[in-house]
Amino acid sequence: MFKYIKNDLPASIVVFFVALPLCLGIALASGAPLFSGLIAGIIGGIVVGALSGSKIGVSGPAAGLAAIVLTAIGTLGGYENFLVAVVLGGVIQLIFGFLKAGIIGYYFPSSVIKGMLTGIGIIIILKQIPHFFGYDADPEGDFAFFQVDGENTFSELLNTVNNISLGSTIVGIVGLGILILWNNVLSKKGRIFQLIQGPLVAVVFGIVYFFIAGSDSKYGISSEHLVSVPVPENMSSFLAQFSFPNFAAITNPEIWVVGFTIALVASLETLLCVEATDKLDPHKNVTPTNRELLAQGTGNILSGLIGGLPVTQVIVRSSANIQSGGRTKMSAIIHGFFLLISVILIPTLLNKIPLSVLAAILLVVGYKLAKPALFKKMYNLGWKQFLPFTVAVVGIVFTDLLVGIGLGLAVGIVVILIKSFQNSHFLHKEGEDVDDGKIKMTLAEEVTFFNKGAILKELDNLPKDSFLELDVRKTTYLDNDIIEILDDFAFKAKERNINIKLVSERGIIENPDSFTEFFKLKKAN
Incomplete structure (x- = not known):
């Protein structure tokens, strides 16, 4: 685990900031105690990081x-009651893990996952611009389009x-400027610039600037534009920041509903993030x-037990980790x-960090996720890739993460249905005159009810007194809906004087009376 510490340590510093x-x-943004967010971050890093199989x-x-x-x-009657739902959500996630529900993430198209990454990159940029210029009225975590x-x-x-703060x-x-210089120039000049990362230098500059300029001058930075970590006066006040679940409320049905909701949403976000980070990983590790x-469920149980928010794997921190050179779970x-150490030992120093310098770090992260070249690449791949990608991006930017992904997935499914409609069969006509020619129809390997419309249209358009050769040698699955259509066509063909030759791996059948009986025998054999 310490083999790549020279990569993981600098990356961990960036992820920390x-x-x-x-x-x-x-x-x-969640209406929870500020310390609860730090608890979730600590649990997510140490506990989930240790148990997870993800390297980045x-x-x-x-x-x-x-x-x-x-x-x-609000609906559960207080934060302590809500913590019970967090613990239950973690237990349900463990059940999901034991039931091997993790495979769900693989059913999302690559175009939608890339759209998710790009949409999040654009959101990061748009959300950090106000902080970059010192306008901090909006909570840092409010990533939805419509804000609290x-x-x-x-x-x-x-x-x-x-509202620009100078x-x-x-x-x-x-x-x-430091980040761009470090990334594009200095990191290639010497090993020292690879060990000491640009984000750390930028943060140090921000702290030094605040100490020099103060908060009252024209060029100063007031307290509302700085990080705000709770500062305990002693160990007792530090421990007092922890909250504990009120398990007496576990009989409330609403708590179980919220717990299941947390488990479902957190699991889906985690699985999508896993799929996305694996695609970003230059070393192509598979999580x-x-x-x-199982790791996320354990993390949520522990987080809920000591007063933390629910945790998931998150793309902003994961992508920052990858882009900073993280190699193993140690980062x-x-x-x-x-x-953990910072909130105990140096909360006062942390509260000297300007939010604008952290916004600069996130602007770079956002740009790397949403590079203009990616739009060109997806466009060149064709509309079947570009359309779900674009819908996912727009949906995420103008609604929220899950809605945007859902819209992209819906469009992806429609594209699949359209292509399935088009590719259910291959129709070949022989002869100059259609009325005198032979028409050959080759069915695809799998033909389902999605293909009913396309096949029915072709059969209905066959002219009278023609000859149809139906080739099913490559067909391994034929839906019953299609067999019923073929049975109906066999009856109508006699009225329209259409001769049918059915070609299969078992031989040739002229003018079959029943396709149902044929495919039953084919399946039995």
């Missing part, structure tokens, strides 16, 4: 669950124009999905320890 504001922001995935609180958490805390404060993604951008903007621009569900585990 990305995860810290997200843990706090998602807790804020990073887990923590997810923005996709924020709306569910916000609603559930009544605004939306684009109205926040318009509000930013009138100090935050300077830090953001210089921090972004065991059932083991991932995720170390980032969890960084979160």
Whole structure:
């Protein structure tokens, strides 16, 4: 596990700086105590990271669950009752894992997964622009289009124009310049620039700038534009930040409904993230999905028991890990320890980090996920790939993650149905005059009820007094709906004086009276 520590340690630092504001922001957007987001981040890094089979995935609180958490805390009668649902959600995820439900993630088309990554990249960019310029009215974790404060993604951008903070903007621009310089130039100049990562240098610059400029001057950065970690006065106040589930409420049916909802949504987000991160991984590792569900379930049980938000594997932190050179699960585990140590030992120093420099780091992450070249590549692959990809991107940007993925998947299914309609058979006509020619129809390997319309149309369009050769030698599965159509056509063919020659691997049959009997015998043999 320590073989690639030279890669994992710098990557863990980047993931730590990305995860810290997200843990706090998602807790804020969820209406939960800020410390609950940090607990989830720590559990996601250390516990889930250790149990997971993913080498580059990073887990923590997810923005996709924020709306569910916000609603559930109110309807269940308090945060302690909600924690019971988190624990139950973890238990249900363990059941999913034992039932080997992890295979579900593989049924999502590649175009939709790429659309998910691109859509998230665009959201990251759009959501971080206000923070980059020092407009921080919107919670960091509010990743949905319609936000908890009544605004939306684009109205926040318009509000930013009138609320630019000069100090935050300077830090953001210089921090972004450091990241670009480090990534494109300095990282190729020497080993020292590979060991010391650009994001760490950018964060250090932001802290130094704040100490020099202060908070009151024209070029200063006020406290609302800084990271805000809870600062305990002593060990007692630190321990007081933990909450514990009220298991007396476990008989409430609504808690079981919320628990199942958390398990279902968290599992789906995790499986989609696993599929996406495996595609991003330059070393093409394959994550065991059932083991991932077991790891996530264990993480949610522990997080709920000590007052944390639900956890999932999350694409923002995972992609930051990959792009920073993380090679093994140690980067995720170390980032969890960084979160734990920092909130205990240096919360005051963390509260000197400008949000704009963290926004600069996330802007780079977002750009790498949503490069313009990817749009060109998907377009060149043809409409069957480009359309589901585009719908997923637009859906994610203008709604939320799961809705966007659902829309992309729906379009992908429609594309499959269209191609299935077109490819159910091959029709070949011989002779110059259709009325005198022989018509040959070759059925596909698998023909289902989706193909009824296409085949029925072709059979109905056959002219009178013609000759049809129906070739089923390659057909291994024929739906009963299609057999019924062929039976009906055999009856009508006699009225229209159409001769039929059925060609199969068993031989040739002229003008069969019943296709049903033939395919029953074929199946029996």
